[in-house]
Amino acid sequence: MSVAKQRLIADLRRGGISDERVLAVMAAVPREAFVSRTFVERAYDNMALPIGFGQTISQPLVVAAMTQALQVGERMKVLEIGTGSGYQTAILARLARRVFSIERFKALSKEAERRLLDLRVHNVVLHVGDGTKGWPPQAPYDRIIVTAAAGEVPQALVDQLAVGGIMLVPVGPDPVNQTVERITKSEQGIAREELMPVRFVPLVAGALPTYEG
Ligand code: SAH
Secondary structure (H helix, E strand, O other): OOHHHHHHHHHHHHOOOOOHHHHHHHHHOOHHHHOOHHHHHHOOOOOOEEEEOOEEEOOHHHHHHHHHHHOOOOOOEEEEEOOOOOHHHHHHHOOOOEEEEEEOOHHHHHHHHHHHHHOOOOOEEEEEOOHHHOOHHHOOEEEEEEOOEEOOOOHHHHHOEEEEEEEEEEEOOOOOOEEEEEEEEEOOEEEEEEEEEEOOOEOOOOOOOHHHO
């Protein structure tokens, strides 16, 4: 392992990541493959980095913390909203049976698809569209993770969560003050709890204007 990567893994441990499976996957997936050439030197810095279209690849500690909180099992079907670079998708793909990931920018989805193919990640299905509607054809999902900040929790996603399922979603309209909520569904209904403060780009509902790519 490179020195930069070892330092990052130590940072993750210090930041509260104790699940060895999550740490192993964070060590195995090459983050440098998910950033542009400009940022390769900083791929193992514990920070979000630009990926174009005003979007970012999430901070490694946030990826690891959300992955840990999601408690993904190897037989599970996972839905991700906000493919972005595909980095979180690749992390999830190593832990789950299958990952469905939705991105509203076609160009980002295409780039993510190429990266995942290069890394031989094959248990992933990418779609371009409005993720606030979820992806009904494959519902229900054992786990759902939203990697953009929602003003409020999209009801379609709650509906597509399996009984016994866990959903993580950053909530808060304020760009610097959001909280990841964990939503669990049981026979009795829905329970919501606040997990951690985060800073994500906004989840934008509705169709993308054609000029935006
Ligand atoms: N998980 C990504 C983080 C990407 S940032 C990574 O590891 O790189 C969040 C992404 O959510 C952006 O790419 C943004 O375009 C996308 N997004 C925002 N609103 C969306 C929506 N309604 N449906 C699908 N994707 C959306």
